[in-house]
Structure formats: structure tokens, C-alpha cells
Amino acid sequence: MVKAESFSYHLGKTIDLKKAQKKAGGNILGNILEIKVDELEVHVFQSGRIRLSVPGKTFNELQEAMLSNAMRISSIIQKIGGKVDVQKVMKTGKQDDPEDYDTSAIEGKGLVSSEVVRGIISSAYRVSQDFQVERIMTQAGETVGRKLVKQKNPKNRAMLVKEIKEYVEKEGFGRIEEGEKRKLVDIVFKVYGCPFAAGAPNINKKVCNFTRGILRGAFAEFKGAETISVKETKCWAKGDPYCEFEVYSLAA
Numbered sequence: 209m210v211k212a213e214s215f216s217y218h219l220g221k222t223i224d225l226k227k228a229q230k231k232a233g234g235n236i237l238g239n240i241l242e243i244k245v246d247e248l249e250v251h252v253f254q255s256g257r258i259r260l261s262v263p264g265k266t267f268n269e270l271q272e273a274m275l276s277n278a279m280r281i282s283s284i285i286q287k288i289g290g291k292v293d294v295q296k297v298m299k300t301g302k303q304d305d306p307e308d309y310d311t312s313a314i315e316g317k318g319l320v321s322s323e324v325v326r327g328i329i330s331s332a333y334r335v336s337q338d339f340q341v342e343r344i345m346t347q348a349g350e351t352v353g354r355k356l357v358k359q360k361n362p363k364n365r366a367m368l369v370k371e372i373k374e375y376v377e378k379e380g381f382g383r384i385e386e387g388e389k390r391k392l393v394d395i396v397f398k399v400y401g402c403p404f405a406a407g408a409p410n411i412n413k414k415v416c417n418f419t420r421g422i423l424r425g426a427f428a429e430f431k432g433a434e435t436i437s438v439k440e441t442k443c444w445a446k447g448d449p450y451c452e453f454e455v456y457s458l459a460a
């Protein structure tokens with residue numbers, strides 16, 4: 209497992225990086241402001257996140273560096289707009305979660321082309337076995353689906369479906385529609401223009417494991433149950449003109 213060696217504190221409000229730079233100094237690099245305190249790097253995100261790290265050093269070493277530079281860190285945060293001291297930062301901030309990316313650091317819409325996505329997937333099939341590629345992609349999608357539900361906290365099934373649809377379209381995973389009702393199936397989704405597969409020749413594989421994972425993660429998190437199974441029943445890469453997923457709730 210990957211461990212994050214950085215520490216994050218949230219100011220609880222968005223930050224205008226140019227104004228922050230005027231007050232606290234540092235360099236704007238892309239969508240973040242970097243301020244150096246000796247070997248310690250303070251990264252200010254537009255989202256209000258302040259991340260501290262010492263490149264190449266462990267979290268314990270970082271904590272030592274933070275304590276010995278407490279006054280300077282405190283003064284930087286105050287200049288940016290937080291009326292806090294390092295004691296409070298230490299108490300309310302936390303070691304980063306390796307899967308918690310702050311997308312405010314990405315410039316533009318942050319979307320990569322479907323060519324890149326397909327390149328990654330076809331290379332994965334080339335260097336690894338099918339079941340391993342499937343597991344990795346499904347796991348990656350599940351993380352995303354669970355995070356979506358945790359963030360949006362939909363109150364009912366219709367809201368869950370709406371959040372999934374919006375997310376899939378916004379992030380460039382194609383256009384998703386609810387399909388017709390089927391016996392024993394919780395819900396059917398059809399995906400048009402799926403970037404993993406749309407336009408693919410028939411290779412007799414269902415390749416949209418990432419999308420399958422999003423659906424499984426979202427429904428499992430929403431229901432608070434692990435007994436959710438998602439099957440891809442149609443796929444461009446299997447010769448179909450769209451991809452289709454069936455969501456099942458299995459009896460515990």
C-alpha cells in the first residue's frame with residue numbers, strides 16, 4: 209500500500225492564489241502557490257487546502273520539520289487568511305490519504321483524451337493477464353464510485369442515479385441512461401460513447417471494468433452493503449454499439 213508522506217490542512221474557504229502570493233510570497237506553479245520554508249514545501253491550493261511536505265522525507269521527519277518551523281508556518285497561514293496557529297493546524301490537519309487527490313491543482317477541465325485512456329488499457333492487456341487488468345480497473349472505478357456517494361450523499365435512489373449520470377458525463381465517461389426494467393435486476397444502465405470502448409473492433413472482451421466499478425462502488429456505498437454485483441452485458445469491444453450494465457443486489 210502507498211502511504212502519503214504529506215500533511216494537509218484546510219482553511220475552509222477558497223484562495224485567490226495571486227492575492228495570497230502578494231501577502232505571503234512564493235511562486236505560482238500552474239494552479240498552486242509554492243512557498244518554501246527551508247527544506248519544507250508549503251503548497252497552497254485554490255480549494256483552500258494547504259499541503260506541507262519535505263520531498264523525499266517521511267511523515268515523521270515532516271512533523272519534526274513542522275515543529276521546528278512552527279512560527280514561520282503559522283505566519284504564512286495567517287498571511288493567506290487563516291487566523292490559526294500551528295497547534296491548531298497540527299490538531300485539525302491530517303496526514304494525507306494517498307487516494308485523496310485535490311483536483312483544483314489541475315488546470316483546465318482536467319480531462320484526458322479517450323486515446324490516452326485506450327492506450328493505457330490496451331497496454332495493460334498487453335503486459336498483464338486479463339483477470340488482473342479487470343481487477344485493477346474495477347478497483348479503481350469502485351474507489352471513484354464510493355467517493356462520489358460520500359461527497360454527494362444522495363438521499364434516495366433517484367438522486368443516486370442522477371448523481372451517477374452527472375458524474376459520468378462531467379468526467380467524460382460517456383452518456384449514461386437508465387435502461388428498461390428487467391426481472392431480478394436492480395437497475396440497467398446503457399452507456400453511449402464510452403471512452404474505454406466506443407468504436408472498438410470486436411475483440412470479444414467486455415473492457416469497461418472502470419465503469420462497472422463506478423456503479424458497484426456507488427451502489428455498495430449507497431446501500432451500505434457489499435452484496436452488490438454489476439455485470440457488463442453489452443460492450444463495444446464485444447461487438448455491440450453501446451455498453452450496458454446490470455446492477456444486482458444479491459441476498460446476504
Ligand SMILES: [Zn+2]
Pocket residue numbers: 402404405414415416440442443444445450451452
Ligand atoms: Zn464496454
